[in-house]
Amino acid sequence: MREDPVSEMSEDDDRSPPSDLGGPASVTVSSNKTRNCTGVCGSGSSSIEFQAPYPDQVLENVLESVLYFLTSRRDRSAASLVCKSWYRAEALTRSELFIGNCYAVSPRRATRRFTRVRSMSIKGKPRFADFNLMPTNWGAYFTPWVAAMAKAYPWLEKVYLKRMSVSDDDLALLSESFPGFKELVLVCCEGFGTSGLAVVASKCRQLRVLDLIESEVMDDDVDWISFFPESQIYLESLTFDCVECHVNFEALEKLVIRSPSLKKLRLNRLVSIGQLYRLMIRAPQLTHLGTGSFSTLEVNAQGEQEPDYISAFSASKSLVCLSGFRDIWSDYLPAIYPVCANLTNLNFSYANINPDQLKSVICYCGNLQIFWVLDSICDEGLQAVAAKCKELRELRVFPVDPSEDAEGPVSEVGLQAISEGCRNLQSILYFCQRMTNAAVIAMSKNCPDLVVFRLCIMGRLRPDHLTGEPMDEGFGAIVRNCKKLTRLAVSGLLTDRAFGYIGKYGKLVRTLSVAFAGDSDMGLKYVLEGCPKLEKLEIRDSPFGDAALSSGLHHYYNMRFLWMSSCKLSRQGCREIARALPHLVVEVMKTDLEAEVGDYVETLYMYRSLEGPRDDTPQSVEIL
Amino acid sequence: MESKMAYENDLNLKATELRLGLPGTDECEDQALSGTVGNKKRPMPEKSEERESKDAETAPPAKAQIVGWPPVRSYRKNSLQQKKPEAEIAGMYVKVSMDGAPYLRKIDMRVYKGYPELLKALEDMFKFTVGEYSEREGYKGSEYVPTYEDKDGDWMLVGDVPWDMFMSSCKKLRIMKGSEARGLGCGA
Numbered sequence A: 001m002r003e004d005p006v007s008e009m010s011e012d013d014d015r016s017p018p019s020d021l022g023g024p025a026s027v028t029v030s031s032n033k034t035r036n037c038t039g040v041c042g043s044g045s046s047s048i049e050f051q052a053p054y055p056d057q058v059l060e061n062v063l064e065s066v067l068y069f070l071t072s073r074r075d076r077s078a079a080s081l082v083c084k085s086w087y088r089a090e091a092l093t094r095s096e097l098f099i100g101n102c103y104a105v106s107p108r109r110a111t112r113r114f115t116r117v118r119s120m121s122i123k124g125k126p127r128f129a130d131f132n133l134m135p136t137n138w139g140a141y142f143t144p145w146v147a148a149m150a151k152a153y154p155w156l157e158k159v160y161l162k163r164m165s166v167s168d169d170d171l172a173l174l175s176e177s178f179p180g181f182k183e184l185v186l187v188c189c190e191g192f193g194t195s196g197l198a199v200v201a202s203k204c205r206q207l208r209v210l211d212l213i214e215s216e217v218m219d220d221d222v223d224w225i226s227f228f229p230e231s232q233i234y235l236e237s238l239t240f241d242c243v244e245c246h247v248n249f250e251a252l253e254k255l256v257i258r259s260p261s262l263k264k265l266r267l268n269r270l271v272s273i274g275q276l277y278r279l280m281i282r283a284p285q286l287t288h289l290g291t292g293s294f295s296t297l298e299v300n301a302q303g304e305q306e307p308d309y310i311s312a313f314s315a316s317k318s319l320v321c322l323s324g325f326r327d328i329w330s331d332y333l334p335a336i337y338p339v340c341a342n343l344t345n346l347n348f349s350y351a352n353i354n355p356d357q358l359k360s361v362i363c364y365c366g367n368l369q370i371f372w373v374l375d376s377i378c379d380e381g382l383q384a385v386a387a388k389c390k391e392l393r394e395l396r397v398f399p400v401d402p403s404e405d406a407e408g409p410v411s412e413v414g415l416q417a418i419s420e421g422c423r424n425l426q427s428i429l430y431f432c433q434r435m436t437n438a439a440v441i442a443m444s445k446n447c448p449d450l451v452v453f454r455l456c457i458m459g460r461l462r463p464d465h466l467t468g469e470p471m472d473e474g475f476g477a478i479v480r481n482c483k484k485l486t487r488l489a490v491s492g493l494l495t496d497r498a499f500g501y502i503g504k505y506g507k508l509v510r511t512l513s514v515a516f517a518g519d520s521d522m523g524l525k526y527v528l529e530g531c532p533k534l535e536k537l538e539i540r541d542s543p544f545g546d547a548a549l550s551s552g553l554h555h556y557y558n559m560r561f562l563w564m565s566s567c568k569l570s571r572q573g574c575r576e577i578a579r580a581l582p583h584l585v586v587e588v589m590k591t592d593l594e595a596e597v598g599d600y601v602e603t604l605y606m607y608r609s610l611e612g613p614r615d616d617t618p619q620s621v622e623i624l
Numbered sequence B: 001m002e003s004k005m006a007y008e009n010d011l012n013l014k015a016t017e018l019r020l021g022l023p024g025t026d027e028c029e030d031q032a033l034s035g036t037v038g039n040k041k042r043p044m045p046e047k048s049e050e051r052e053s054k055d056a057e058t059a060p061p062a063k064a065q066i067v068g069w070p071p072v073r074s075y076r077k078n079s080l081q082q083k084k085p086e087a088e089i090a091g092m093y094v095k096v097s098m099d100g101a102p103y104l105r106k107i108d109m110r111v112y113k114g115y116p117e118l119l120k121a122l123e124d125m126f127k128f129t130v131g132e133y134s135e136r137e138g139y140k141g142s143e144y145v146p147t148y149e150d151k152d153g154d155w156m157l158v159g160d161v162p163w164d165m166f167m168s169s170c171k172k173l174r175i176m177k178g179s180e181a182r183g184l185g186c187g188a
Helices: A053-068 A071-079 A084-093 A107-113 A127-131 A144-150 A168-177 A194-203 A249-257 A273-282 A308-317 A330-340 A354-362 A373-390 A412-421 A437-446 A473-482 A496-505 A519-528 A546-550 A571-580 B002-009 B027-040 B043-059 B074-084 B115-126 B162-171 B178-184
Strands: A096-099 A118-121 A158-162 A182-185 A208-211 A237-239 A264-267 A288-291 A322-324 A345-348 A370-374 A394-398 A427-432 A452-457 A488-490 A509-515 A536-540 A559-572 A584-589 A602-610 A621-623 B093-098 B104-110 B144-149 B155-157 B171-177
Touching: A053 A084, A053 B162, A071 A084, A107 A144, A127 A536, A144 A168, A168 A194, A194 A208, A237 B144, A249 A273, A273 A288, A273 A308, A308 A330, A330 A354, A354 A373, A370 A373, A373 A394, A373 A412, A412 A427, A412 A437, A427 A473, A437 A473, A473 A496, A496 A519, A519 A546, A546 A559, A546 A571, A559 A571, A571 A584, A571 A602, A571 B104, B093 B115, B104 B115, B115 B144, B171 B178
Parallel strands: A096 A118, A118 A158, A158 A182, A182 A208, A208 A237, A237 A264, A264 A288, A288 A322, A322 A345, A345 A370, A370 A394, A394 A427, A427 A452, A452 A488, A488 A509, A509 A536, A536 A559, B093 B171
Antiparallel strands: A559 A602, A584 A602, A584 A621, B093 B104, B144 B155, B144 B171
16 A cells, blocks of 8 residues: 655744644554554554553553653654554644645544644645635635534644634534633634624633634624623733724723733724724733724814823833734824834834835834835835844835836845845745846845745746846745745746756755746756655746646655646646546636636646545536 | 848848948858847847747736736735825825924815815814914914915915815925914915
């Protein structure tokens, strides 16, 4: 029987804290590795130890005690492969289960193998779903998972979901099934509304964390904030900045008052600065604050005395992370000066501020490690960041005007400046309209610790705007010089040469994003043949065809998924892959349901799975 | 080859070209030229054209709106579209400051039909009164005087120009102490 590879999934570069979580369940065949272990039937079921010598029993107990401390899921997966005894011990001691692709393994299989899980993390749709490239009802439903968990894990404490479809009923079942439930984090999820939130608030009596991040929450006209218990509550983190409906402010204020453990509070844009003030003075112990609108929402309020916002920030001596500023009125910006020196994380990515306004703040932020901002600050603003923020680890520059033909206030000048000033940079996401190879090469040399390099030149096929050359050399330098690089997103005019570089030097690359790049099949071949650690590959609008696709047959079982849309694939080519690799689910999607089913494949999404084709596909998805 | 065609389409400068060279060397030069054109990288516009025609079979036309590009999440796109930078809507939402007051206010100019309404609103908002306005003497006798900054960056007395002109040129309002406003009595 073919041995399944150890399914180790990489962490996404997302906002979740980099806690080590368990790997997805995989059936491991270890027949050639078994030692004198007791006979075990199935995974996780009770063992029939009719022949157990006493020393082995002791060994197992010791093993369990030791494995209890093993937190890294990669280490755990490795440990589970040693022999059946270790497999069993590892399964019994894994308390954090991470499912990188909800369709790679079924809830039943996962809950049967791992019986003592306290924390579940599940990821659903691939990232390109965020950009409207997938049908809306594609799948990734939480329902079967919560149903299985409700039966298997009564002591479950934490659920983290990313890009899953979650219904109000799912939330209700979750709230009823786990009396000790403590943390719910939903990132980029949809399908539920304020009624679901109300159930969670009222029934999860031990709730410490309720974080809704970039999720779509339907407005069911339910005042969910009022559903939290009247007594003192243990709430430590409440994030609802993505919720687009009003919350009952009086109820929110009372909630904050009776939550002495509250450390993280992220308000939505419908909370005015005046309301923010009232909450801040109730919770000076906050470490993470999302400020909401950061402006007065009623424009013609009759001359009320404005509160002293500066004093509120001065009193918040523990603030290290600041975000929000959804409708910022820049005159209020000076209010945050008192906390700037302590900030390690500042998110201005919704604040349309100009260079001068940015400078007035950044000059105080010497300890900043994570900085998200809009390109409205221009190259000039980035130069100021580079001059002050020597500890910067992560930078994200988003476009105010996310269109191809926009002005483009940031360029290679800003990137160069950052590379010179922020030598400890580990992660960068940079949207711009023009770039040069020289600046990218400079960054590759100045910032050797780069782990994540994502450059998005918004105009498609744009070359180096000074030399007219393709951007091959820049990205080549990145993979060559940044020895720790695991995540790369490329853009601009790129030939197969760029992919040659990636295949040759990108030996640690796990995630690669490609759009409008390459000349021929060779490009994709270089990558599939050259990058042994590649786990997630997303490609759109690039001239790669069936021949390139087949060059990856040796590697697809080691990957979480491959996405290719608007490339040069045919059904025949995809079908061949499906035939060659029975444990790969090959999904072909079409956006236009009326279109005839010709040979051309608009979108291919394929992933390894222990379960075979799923049964919840919409009409627009076909599994080959 | 492209180069040669381009040459011919041009003003046939070759015919009028002055150069030193034996007759008959022309051909070689041409061949050499087209040879190098084939080898070296083509200039940018041609390459992208070629790419675009290649893509035409498999992707929508070049400059049409592409789905999901640039890769910014709709949530973020929508959030940014909802608001405009303050500069873009100057003349509608206008900041109002008053000497001595710690914070500015913002008013929507479209709400007011004329000067009397505007002045009344300012008086209510900042708890002060203005005196009679006269063209010759401005707001004589007032403790505070309403002024505004116009598009040229000049500070003007509120009331000097017709309301519509004021609406379109007013960038900022400042309620000055009467003593400082003496020089503005004459308007633009």
